[in-house]
Every structure is written in structure tokens, then in C-alpha cells.
Amino acid sequence: MPDHQRADARRNYARILAVAEDEVAANGAAASLEQIARVAGVGSATVRRHFPTRRALLEAVSRQRIEALSVRARELTGRGDSRDALLEWLGEVVAYCVSARGLAAALTYDGAGSDPVHDNACSAALEEAAGPLLQRAARDGAVATSVTVADLITLIVGIVLATEHHPDHAVRADRLFRLAVAGLSPRR
Amino acid sequence: MPDHQRADARRNYARILAVAEDEVAANGAAASLEQIARVAGVGSATVRRHFPTRRALLEAVSRQRIEALSVRARELTGRGDSRDALLEWLGEVVAYCVSARGLAAALTYDGAGSDPVHDNACSAALEEAAGPLLQRAARDGAVATSVTVADLITLIVGIVLATEHHPDHAVRADRLFRLAVAGLSPRR
DNA sequence: GACGAAACGGCGGGACCCGCCGTTTCTACC
DNA sequence: GGTAGAAACGGCGGGTCCCGCCGTTTCGTC
Numbered sequence: 001m002p003d004h005q006r007a008d009a010r011r012n013y014a015r016i017l018a019v020a021e022d023e024v025a026a027n028g029a030a031a032s033l034e035q036i037a038r039v040a041g042v043g044s045a046t047v048r049r050h051f052p053t054r055r056a057l058l059e060a061v062s063r064q065r066i067e068a069l070s071v072r073a074r075e076l077t078g079r080g081d082s083r084d085a086l087l088e089w090l091g092e093v094v095a096y097c098v099s100a101r102g103l104a105a106a107l108t109y110d111g112a113g114s115d116p117v118h119d120n121a122c123s124a125a126l127e128e129a130a131g132p133l134l135q136r137a138a139r140d141g142a143v144a145t146s147v148t149v150a151d152l153i154t155l156i157v158g159i160v161l162a163t164e165h166h167p168d169h170a171v172r173a174d175r176l177f178r179l180a181v182a183g184l185s186p187r188r
Numbered sequence: 189m190p191d192h193q194r195a196d197a198r199r200n201y202a203r204i205l206a207v208a209e210d211e212v213a214a215n216g217a218a219a220s221l222e223q224i225a226r227v228a229g230v231g232s233a234t235v236r237r238h239f240p241t242r243r244a245l246l247e248a249v250s251r252q253r254i255e256a257l258s259v260r261a262r263e264l265t266g267r268g269d270s271r272d273a274l275l276e277w278l279g280e281v282v283a284y285c286v287s288a289r290g291l292a293a294a295l296t297y298d299g300a301g302s303d304p305v306h307d308n309a310c311s312a313a314l315e316e317a318a319g320p321l322l323q324r325a326a327r328d329g330a331v332a333t334s335v336t337v338a339d340l341i342t343l344i345v346g347i348v349l350a351t352e353h354h355p356d357h358a359v360r361a362d363r364l365f366r367l368a369v370a371g372l373s374p375r376r
Numbered sequence: 377g378a379c380g381a382a383a384c385g386g387c388g389g390g391a392c393c394c395g396c397c398g399t400t401t402c403t404a405c406c
Numbered sequence: 407g408g409t410a411g412a413a414a415c416g417g418c419g420g421g422t423c424c425c426g427c428c429g430t431t432t433c434g435t436c
Contacts, residue, residue, distance in 0.1 A: 006382060006433055034423065043385030048425075083373055090372075110353050142373045152372070154350045155364050162346030165298050176343050183371020184278075184340070185271055185331045194402055194413060222392065231416030236394075 013050050015040045017060055020051075024061050028164075029105035033057070058106035059122050065100050066122050069093060070129035077133045083142035086133055087181060090152060093126075094177050097160040098170045104160040107153060123153050155180060201238050203228045205248055208239075212249050216352075217293035221245070246294035247310050253288050254310050257281060258317035265320045271330035274321055275369060278340060281314075282365045285348040286358045292348040295341060311341055343368060 019040040023031040033054065037044040051057035072092060076085040097104040106122050127149040134152070138145045156177065163172040207228040211219040221242065225232040239245035260280060264273040285292040294310050315337040322340070326333045344365065351360040 008433065009383060012384085032423070037385095044424080045385055045426085046383080049383075054424095087373065108350060108353070137373065144367075144370075147367065147372070151364060151367060154360070155347065155368065155372075158346030158348075158350030158364070159343065160346075161349050162296060162342045165296070172342070176339060176346070179332075179335065179339060180343065180368040181372045181374075182332075183374040184335070184343075184369045185275060185325070186369075186371040186374040196402065197414060200415085220392070225416095232393080233395085233416055234414080237414075242393095 009050075012040075012042055012046055016042065016047055016050055020057055021061050024058065024102040025100070027101075029054075029058055029102040031102075055106065055110060058102050059120075062100065062103045062106040062122055065096050065103055066106075066125050069096060070125055073126070073129040073133050077136065082133075082136040082140045086137040086142065089130065089133060090156065090181075091174075091177070093153070093156050094160065094173055095170075097156060098173050104157045104164070107157050108161075109154070123150065126153060197238075200228075200230055200234055204230065204235055204238055208245055209249050212246065212290040213288070215289075217242075217246055217290040219290075243294065243298060246290050247308075250288065250291045250294040250310055253284050253291055254294075254313050257284060258313055261314070261317040261321050265324065270321075270324040270328045274325040274330065277318065277321060278344065278369075279362075279365070281341070281344050282348065282361055285344060286361050292345045292352070295345050296349070297342070311338065314341060 016036060020031070020036050023036050023039070033047050034044045036057075037047045040047070047057075051060060069089075069092065073089050076089050079085055097107070107120070107126070109120055109123065130149045130152075134143065134147070134149050137143050138147070159176045159180070160169075160173050163169045163176065166172045204224060208219070208224050211224050211227070221235050222232045224245075225235045228235070235245075239248060257277075257280065261277050264277050267273055285295070295308070295314070297308055297311065318337045318340075322331065322335070322337050325331050326335070347361050347364045347368070348357075351357045351364065354360045
């Protein structure tokens with residue numbers, strides 16, 4: 001009945017995840033796995049057993065945030081002006097990525113992942129949730145139909161990554177995001 | 189006459205730089221400094237003596253490209269339509285960053301650098317060279333006057349970093365760049 | 377209560393970055 | 407052209423990290 005997992009395993013999983021959240025929040029996506037193991041009071045092998053890759057750990061840490069963003073996307077779908085709704089949501093994605101260290105890294109596509117199937121659960125979830133939001137905006141002519149959710153996520157992640165080490169990265173990221181939304185040099 | 193540097197030091201500097209170019213081209217910005225030392229036939233301490241930080245090495249490796257882009261910026265300044273000239277140059281920046289591994293990393297601002305003065309020689313050079321190009325475009329109303337060269341560089345670097353691991357990162361980076369130029373959702 | 381399997385964690389290996397320090401090598405001066 | 411001093415070198419040890427192995431412990435079931 002333990003959902004095909006032993007009780008101590010589940011306990012350790014929770015402990016590690018809790019510690020990892022703190023460590024990633026403190027040290028970003030490059031947080032030390034051994035440090036996490038040490039603080040959690042487990043062997044480093046146990047950490048890797050539960051989270052085979054750093055990405056897996058980051059995705060687990062980011063999971064709540066991703067779900068919150070997914071919920072928000074569904075909330076905003078069909079509510080108010082389609083352009084405003086989309087931009088509101090994208091703005092929240094920026095804010096989340098800026099405030100939650102490691103989230104942007106969790107959303108980056110990693111082509112090195114030899115697993116071609118479910119290579120990135122986080123962005124996959126967001127893509128699914130935000131699809132309708134984007135489609136509605138495209139139907140209303142607010143964005144080009146060729147633009148995908150993955151494009152928007154990648155662009156935001158890039159902005160966040162590039163501004164991460166700036167003194168006031170939050171305002172810089174927001175600034176660049178607005179610039180990209182309005183267009184660097186849109187044809188009139 | 190040895191420019192206040194011993195002959196063997198200059199020789200080693202050149203050897204290390206040449207090897208570093210190959211290694212960075214092959215393995216990206218995370219190339220192993222020890223591997224570079226090994227191939228160059230010097231001790232790893234010598235590498236660090238000439239290039240105290242990884243960033244210093246990346247900047248040195250990127251130097252020719254940066255200068256080429258600077259020259260190109262000056263060439264394009266005042267030539268043809270100001271908007272076209274700026275976009276042409278920015279497009280070349282994208283192309284360079286995509287083709288020359290490590291260049292994007294060399295252009296990223298690193299706030300952790302305790303040296304507040306000349307924290308990033310590469311982007312500083314580009315900013316200076318491209319300033320007039322941007323100003324002319326701004327005067328002609330092609331871009332908002334509040335936009336800086338640093339903004340544009342940071343945005344491009346972000347796009348490149350975020351697409352770096354994609355299968356066809358060159359086309360994806362170009363695609364996102366065009367999207368940002370045109371505007372994600374420009375007000376009509 | 378005992379047995380089998382799942383989970384654990386310590387250990388060794390390899391790679392890396394870093395600082396130290398004795399030694400080599402160049403250069404300027406005699 | 408030889409030599410003294412300084413500049414440069416590079417090997418060594420330490421610390422951290424990620425990874426795989428494997429004997430041991432602990433849990434769940436019968």
C-alpha cells in the first residue's frame with residue numbers, strides 16, 4: 001500500500017526536497033548536492049537515488065511554482081482582453097523566475113538529456129496550460145500565429161538568465177521583458 | 189623592450205590562448221582549464237597566472253570577435269537607413285554569439301566580480317562602438333530613446349544562452365531575436 | 377519472528393579549482 | 407660574457423564536487 005515505495009524512502013524524499021528548496025533558494029541552481037545531503041542527514045547517494053540528475057531536483061523544487069503558474073494560465077484564459085491576459089500571465093512568469101532561484105534553470109531545455117521523450121516536465125506543463133491563452137491571443141491578432149508557448153518561455157528564461165547576476169536583476173529583467181513585448185524596433 | 193613582460197611569459201600566453209580557443213570552441217565556456225594547461229604543455233598554475241579568472245580567459249578568447257563586431261558597428265554607423273543598420277549589426281551579434289561558443293558567456297555581466305571598475309571589457313567595448321549606431325536609430329525614432337546598447341546586448345546574450353542546448357540553436361536564436369525585434373505583441 | 381527485497385550510506389575514483397613554494401629561466405647590469 | 411636578482415614556472419597537497427560500487431541496515435510481508 002505504500003504506493004510501491006517504502007516508508008523510509010518517502011520520508012527521505014520529503015526531507016531532501018525540503019532541504020533542497022532552501023539550498024536552491026539560497027545558492028541558485030548550482031547548489032551543492034552534497035551539501036543538501038549533509039543538511040538532510042542522508043548520504044549523497046540517497047540524494048542521487050531520488051533525483052538522478054540536477055535537473056530532476058530542480059524540477060521537483062520548482063513544481064509548486066509551475067503548478068501555480070499553470071493554474072493562473074487557466075484562470076486567465078477567456079477572461080478580459082486576450083492580449084492583456086496573455087501579457088499579465090507572461091509578466092507573472094517573469095516575476096516567478098526572478099524571485100524563485102533555479103526556476104529559470106529548470107525551464108531551460110537541455111538537449112543533452114538523452115531521454116527524448118519527457119525531456120522537460122516543467123516547460124511541458126506550462127506549454128499545455130498556456131496553450132489556450134496564447135491561441136486566443138493569436139486569434140485576436142495580438143501575437144503572430146507562428147509564435148509558440150515554448151518561444152515565449154525560452155525568451156523569458158533567456159532574459160532572466162542573462163540578468164541573473166545584475167545588481168538589480170528584477171527590474172532589469174522586467175525592463176527587458178517589456179522591451180521585447182513592445183518590440184525592439186517594431187515597424188510602424 | 190619586452191613590454192615589461194618576459195619573453196617566455198609572452199610565449200606561454202600565446203600558446204595558452206591558442207589552445208584555449210580550440211578548447212572553448214569544442215567544449216564551450218565550461219572548458220577545463222586544466223585540460224587547456226595540459227594541451228599547452230604548461231602547468232595549470234601558469235594558466236591561472238595569465239588568466240586569473242575563467243572570465244578573463246573567455247574575454248581574451250573572444251577579443252578578436254569583439255573587435256570585429258566593433259569595427260562593423262563603426263562601419264555601419266551613418267550608412268544607409270539607421271534602423272536597417274542597427275538591425276543588421278544586431279543580427280551579426282546574434283550570429284557571432286551562436287557560432288563562437290563562449291562569446292555569449294564572455295558578454296554576460298558578472299556582478300560577483302568584486303572589481304567594480306572594469307568588470308566587463310567585452311561588453312564595454314561593444315557599448316562604446318555601437319553607441320552612435322544606436323543613437324542615430326533613436327534619433328530617427330526607430331527605437332525608444334530609453335534603450336541602451338547594454339539592453340540590446342543583454343537581450344541577445346539571454347536569447348543565445350537560452351537556446352544554446354537546443355538541437356538547432358542557430359535557427360531558434362535567430363527566430364527569437366526576430367520576435368523580440370518585431371515585438372511579442374506590439375500595440376498597433 | 378524470519379526472510380527477501382528495497383533502500384541506505386560509506387568508500388574510492390576521477391575531475392576540477394585553488395594556493396603555496398622550491399626551482400628554473402630569463403634579463404639587465406657589470 | 408658572466409652573474410645576480412627577479413620573474414616566471416610547475417608540481418604538490420588540499421578542498422569540493424559528482425559519480426559508481428557494494429556491503430549493510432531497515433522495512434514490509436508471509
